Amino acid sequence: MSSFTAIDLFSGIGGVKMGLQQAGFNVTYSNDNDLYCRKTFETNFNHGLDHRDITLIPSKEIPNHDLLAAGFPCQPFSMAGNQKGFKDPRGVLFFEVARIIKAKQPKVFLLENVKNLKSHNKGETLKTILTILEKDLGYNVHYSVLNSKDFGLPQSRARIYIVGFKDNVEFEFPEKIQIKQPKISDILEKKVDEFYYLSQKYYEGLANHKARHSAKGSGFGFEILNPNGISHSLVVGNMGRERNLIKDRLSKNAYSEGMDKAKTKNALGVRKLTIRECARLQGFPDSFLFPVSRTQTYKQLGNTVSIPVIKAVAIQIRKSLDKLKSKNKSLIDNPKLGETISLRAFVDL
């Protein structure tokens, strides 16, 4: 197989980069303007991160590449966010992606976002994005919603993946990986820091809140996961974490009658998923380090991608790029095969 280069915009901690690398791409440039992401990224990879605001980077300063990957900010389109879409300053960052595609003309791009992008503003947001990519930029675009649980992870995380080729080439999104569904219990740590256990006071607060909601007939509130099942999507913010609780052995400092509820851990052994467990749910290897605070790390892991899904999509992209390369090569070796050979075929080889 040939070697192709890639760049990774809105790279966060480098989840996309890892998936692309695992699929054989050489990722030569990454950008993200969050200083905590930068610290995590630079601890784990042997090259630095361009940490300037993307809106301030002239396209000519971005290296040429075959594949442009971008997981542009999803909060403006997310059910958990304000849903302001392009009216949110973060929503317009898609136009930065379009600007760079237009200037750099990569062979292919891979964009990732929340599933809700499809239905946001009654489908108008996605329509605008597709019109820009197809009509204004001239790419052949495919999109699909893929769920991380179908790619060997015990996490239900449905995201939209948008792939566009400059040339006309066949492309298919990956099939589900047909293996036995991994379970939450497969990724749990054996020894867990006391920090992760909820205090008795906090747990009672959550339980009361849930009871009030279920009395009103709504399903809001915390959730304790079945260890034989899978987790909900990891998201940024506490509310998501409270839907991904598990029951473990009791804390050494578990509450019993008469003790201070604020200073003791709950009497049921309920705890949050640890940083390592969340990282495993996204497919990060245990060698991946998190040098920033737990709060920042949870945020980074809620924002990042599921590495095996990126890898699976990137492998499909490589297959298409390889097909294109051999098609272009045979046209050059044998010009009569084609009525006209596009100048692009020569330029790309």
Ligand SMILES: C[S@@+](CC[C@H](N)C(=O)[O-])C[C@H]1O[C@@H](n2cnc3c(N)ncnc32)[C@H](O)[C@@H]1O
């Ligand atoms: C959804 S996250 C992408 C996460 C990433 N794919 C990963 O694997 O970790 C969006 C990222 O966009 C970055 N970002 C937001 N505004 C930006 C800007 N103006 N310039 C550069 N990066 C920006 C944020 O810091 C955040 O890390």
